[in-house]
Structures are given as C-alpha cells and as structure tokens.
Amino acid sequence: MSTAVSGRFGGYGGAYVPETLVPALEELEAEMEGAFADPAFTSELDRWLAEFAGRPTPVTHARRLSDAYSGAQIWLKREDLLHTGAHKLNNAIGQVLLAQRMGKRRIIAETGAGQHGVATATACAALGLECVVYMGREDMRRQALNVYKMALLGADVVPVDSGSATLKDATNEAIRDWVAHVRGTHYVIGSAVGPHPYPSLVRRLQRVIGDEARAQMLTRLRRLPSTVVACVGGGSNAIGMFAAFLDDEVRLVGVEAAGRGLDSGEHAAPLSRGRPGVLHGSLSYLMQDAGGQVLATHSISAGLDYPGVGPEHSALRDSGRVEYLAASDTDALAAFHQLCTLEGIIPALESSHALHVAAALALNRPADDAVLVCLSGRGDKDIDTVREYDPA
Numbered sequence: 172m173s174t175a176v177s178g179r180f181g182g183y184g185g186a187y188v189p190e191t192l193v194p195a196l197e198e199l200e201a202e203m204e205g206a207f208a209d210p211a212f213t214s215e216l217d218r219w220l221a222e223f224a225g226r227p228t229p230v231t232h233a234r235r236l237s238d239a240y241s242g243a244q245i246w247l248k249r250e251d252l253l254h255t256g257a258h259k260l261n262n263a264i265g266q267v268l269l270a271q272r273m274g275k276r277r278i279i280a281e282t283g284a285g286q287h288g289v290a291t292a293t294a295c296a297a298l299g300l301e302c303v304v305y306m307g308r309e310d311m312r313r314q315a316l317n318v319y320k321m322a323l324l325g326a327d328v329v330p331v332d333s334g335s336a337t338l339k340d341a342t343n344e345a346i347r348d349w350v351a352h353v354r355g356t357h358y359v360i361g362s363a364v365g366p367h368p369y370p371s372l373v374r375r376l377q378r379v380i381g382d383e384a385r386a387q388m389l390t391r392l393r394r395l396p397s398t399v400v401a402c403v404g405g406g407s408n409a410i411g412m413f414a415a416f417l418d419d420e421v422r423l424v425g426v427e428a429a430g431r432g433l434d435s436g437e438h439a440a441p442l443s444r445g446r447p448g449v450l451h452g453s454l455s456y457l458m459q460d461a462g463g464q465v466l467a468t469h470s471i472s473a474g475l476d477y478p479g480v481g482p483e484h485s486a487l488r489d490s491g492r493v494e495y496l497a498a499s500d501t502d503a504l505a506a507f508h509q510l511c512t513l514e515g516i517i518p519a520l521e522s523s524h525a526l527h528v529a530a531a532l533a534l535n536r537p538a539d540d541a542v543l544v545c546l547s548g549r550g551d552k553d554i555d556t557v558r559e560y561d562p563a
Contacts, residue, residue, distance in 0.1 A: 178367025181489060183482035186366035188452045195353045200368040202273050207375065212272065219264050223297065224254045226261075226379065230387045230543070235513040236530065243533040243540035246396065247516070248384045250408065250547050257519065257548030258380060258408045259290035263359060265376035267294040270357035277301045277356045281345040283310050283338030283404070284474030284521065285317025286548055287361030292326035302326040305345045307336040310473045317552050335467050338404075338477045342451050362405025363481035366452030370410075370481050377411025384543060385415045392541060398422040398532055401545035402525040403495065404439065404475035406484045408547035413493060422494070425484060426528045428470035429497035439468040441480050442488050442495040450479040456488065471500040471560060472520035472553075498524040504561055506530065507550065519548035520556065 178184050178200075186196055206212040220226040229252065233245040250258040263280075270278060278300050282288030288304040295302035304321055308330045311318050321328050334340035349358040363373040388396055399416050401409035403425040413423050430438035438444065441456040448457035450465060458466040458478040470476040487493040498506075506526035510518050518526060522545070529544040536542075550557070 178371060180370070180483040181486035183447070183455050183485040184367055184370060185454050186452055187449050187454065188366050189350055191350050191353055196366055196368065198273065199269070199372070202269055203368055203372050206269055206272060212268070216265055216268055219268070220261065220379065224260050224264060225252065227383045228252050230384060230391065233514050236510065237533065239509070239513060240530055240534045242538070243397070243536035243542045244538070245529055245533050246388065246541055246543045247546040248380060248412065248543060250380060250545060251516070251518065251522070251549035255286065255290050255293050256551060257286040257290070258377060258411065259287040259361060260293065261379055261411070262361065262373050262376045262407060263287065263290035263294040266357070266359040266372070267291070267298055267300060270300065271298055273357065275355055275357040277303070277352065278359055279303045279305070279345050279348050279356055280359045280361060281305045281338065281341040282361060283307070283341065283476055284472065284519070285310070285314035285321070285552055286474065288326065288328070289317050289320050289324070291359050292321045292324035295326065296324045303329060303348070305329050305331055305341040305348070307331045307338060307341045309336040310338065310341070313473050313556055314552055315555070337468070337473070339465065346451065362407040363410045363483060364405040364451060364453060364455070364479060370453065370483055373407050374410050374414055374483065377407050378414045380408065380411040380545060381413060381415030384412065388541070388543060395419055395421055396541040396543040398424060398542045400424045400426060400525045400529040400532065400542060402426050402475060402521045402547060403442070403480060403484060404428070404477050404521065405479070406481035408545050410481060410483055412545040417492065423492065424528060424532065425493055425495045426524045427495060427497045428472060428475035428524060429499040429502070430469040432499060433497055437469040438497070439470040439476050439478065440497045441478060442484065443497050447485070453482050455482040455485040456480050471503060471556060472524065474519070474521040475524065496528050498527040500560070502527040504557065507557060516546070517550040518546055519550050520553045522547045
C-alpha cells in the first residue's frame, strides 16, 4: 500500500491504494490542476452545465412548509431540477470531460441510489464514451427504475452480490476493475470520498451548488441564511453546499442516516457513531467493530447506505465548524410526505433526512430567519421504497 499521493483535510484523507493506482492518481491530479487553470476547459464545462444539465438551479421558498412550523422561513436549493434529477450530474460531467481530456475512453462508476450511475451513463452517452456501472444487487432491487435508465443510456450495469450487496460492495468491485484496467479506464467516483485527489475534485465540481445558492439568497433576501442543511452519505452534495459558506457566520448542519436508531446498530452514521479508519483509499470516520472490520449499514435511503464519509467532513466534524446530526427512516418518511403534500415537491429520501432536521431547526425561530436546505434530488426513484415502507 502507498500514501505517496498526498492530500489531507487535517489528519484525514490521503491515498491508501495499491502501487498500480498511484500513477493514475498522480495523472488525475496533474490533469485536474491543468484543466481548471485552462479557460477553454472551464468554459466547456460551464457550457455543458448550462446547456445540457440546466444550471443554474433555482432556490424555492417553501412557504406552506414554513407556515406549518411557525418559525424560520425554509428555502430549498433545487438540485432536483437538474437534468437526471439530482446533483450527481455536476460531478459526472466534469469527470467525464477530464477523462476525455486524458484520452481515456472507458468509464467505470459505482452507484447506490442509482443517481450517480444515471448521471455517469448520461455524460458518457453525450460524449461517446464506454460506461460500466457497478451496483449492489440489493440496491438494484430498491432502485429498479434507475437500473433501467442506465441500460437505456447504453451503460453496462454489473450486479454485485458480495457483502450486503449495497454501495460499499459496489465500490469494492469498481476498484478491482480499475486496478485491472487502469491504463485506459477512468473511475468516476460519485462522492467526496476515495483517495486523493478525488475528495478535492468532487468538492470543486459540486461547489457550484453552494456558490449559486449563496448568490441567490443574497439576491432574494439581501442577506445570508442563518442555517444551511444538507444530507450526508459520502457527502458530495453537502460539501458542495457548505464550501461556499465556510467563511461566513452561518450555521452548517449535515444530516446522516440514523436508520432504525443510532443505538440500534442499524444505521449509516459514521460521524455520529463511528471512529477514524481507512476505507476505499482514504482515512475518515468509519463504522467499524473493535477489530477494525467494516460494519453493515442500514438506511431506507440507498444513497446514504454507506459506512464511511468524505475526509473533509471528518475534519469539519472534529473542528466543530459543521454540526452533524442524524434522522431516522421514520423521520425521513414523514418529511418526504410533508413536502409532497405542502409544497407539491416529491423529494429524494436522501434529501428528506435533511428536510426533517431543517424543519426542527426552523421551529420557534424568528419569522425573518432563513434555513436553506440542499434538496439534492427528486424522489421518483424512491416511490417503490416509500410504498413498501408505507403502503397506506
């Protein structure tokens, strides 16, 4: 194993990878730095985000939801309105353009809720690259619609049956593929996790969420929100949102999946109940037993069902700059239904975790206060899961 490629957030991060991958990571870091310094590349990326993805996404004042809590005004950053239905396309387009710049024609990815897989398949279809997506069999069952979408877009979706057959296991298989085919393949990691430079790259590509939201709130309110809330699995939508507000006097709150309860052992909340460890090439908070074995996770939301988290979130937790709370399956379902009936918006179950906490934070706050929530995706993909848990 090697940590030759640096990249740390406090003591977290690094690149704990086989020697075979070190040249690919060094190439990616050099290409990333060159691309973002190249006006031709950034202009092309901006054009794709505007003309293909549909940026900027709006902010929406959730008036009826705000009234229901008789407190602060709740605002939504509408990543659900981005092409493919979630924030994942920001990162996928950027990384596929980088791969094309590096001359790599084969793209691999992992996916849990399916949104990153759909986004990567979409970018590959638009740019004419081969796409292979690894997905746990359990997630394929929960997210059958997204599996079909990926196939329609020309991707080869490879089922993974090992372990719990969810996101961690899909990531393991994607890494094995990458090691075997590293010369001509680029691995599009879907969240702010993995070995350096991926957490920095994903942060850079997702920061558009926070930069837009900050400017939009200043335009609409003439001030910043007092609180910004986002769900946290691997953490890409949250770090994209938080990055723009880190230097402001704004309360930042990340929301993990408490599953069936933080004390039940059936959750996906490494920042709340984990401790530092290495997973998928990076040192960060991790759900593990006393012997260092990775623990099984549970969340109603496939996109949050991951035992680790991005290294920057780990550093922000330790510094206290961001608070990390957790919402249960029951909390998320209630928030899901509430946004549907009060605002006419069907949110992703991932985002519903953040909505639950945002509503609690808004309660009994002054009416001229504002809480901004990253609505990271729409809930079309989750309808079958919601019906299964809540048939009434």
